[in-house]
Amino acid sequence: MEFANPADAEIRAILTHPDTVAVVGCSSNPARDSLRIAKLWRDKGYRVIPVNPELKPDALIEALGERCYPSLAAIPDAVAIVDVFRRSEFVAEIAREAIAKGARVLWCQLGVIDHEAARQARAAGLTVVMDRCPAIEYRRLF
Numbered sequence: 001m002e003f004a005n006p007a008d009a010e011i012r013a014i015l016t017h018p019d020t021v022a023v024v025g026c027s028s029n030p031a032r033d034s035l036r037i038a039k040l041w042r043d044k045g046y047r048v049i050p051v052n053p054e055l056k057p058d059a060l061i062e063a064l065g066e067r068c069y070p071s072l073a074a075i076p077d078a079v080a081i082v083d084v085f086r087r088s089e090f091v092a093e094i095a096r097e098a099i100a101k102g103a104r105v106l107w108c109q110l111g112v113i114d115h116e117a118a119r120q121a122r123a124a125g126l127t128v129v130m131d132r133c134p135a136i137e138y139r140r141l142f
Helices: 008-016 033-043 088-101 115-123 134-141
Strands: 020-024 047-051 081-084 105-108 127-129
Touching: 008 127, 008 134, 020 033, 033 047, 033 081, 033 134, 081 088, 088 105, 088 115, 105 115, 115 127
Parallel strands: 020 047, 020 081, 081 105, 105 127
Antiparallel strands: none
């Protein structure tokens, strides 16, 4: 069965109800899209928690005003949206963590695609947006 993203109305709802977003694969490098999109989420009123297993835990505190965590499981607070900037091969693990964390949305960035992980996340009740960028969706829908 082919994957289909949610209808525009559902994507618009995700983008207009600020909550907590964990940006998985967030970089401290200002040239990287992950930091630019994390700042976009923050500027739209969302609380952004950077997650990157390859960074020192405090590497993004100054840039986003939040501690960086090595995994979703390490975040002590609830997370509503998990925005994935890791390669597709990591999506299955991230989806499992998002399900365990109680997230409502799994958002996979452009080029980040795993149909089986998306199916599992949907079966667990998450809304899944795949191969899309919030910045592009904001411009397209508003």
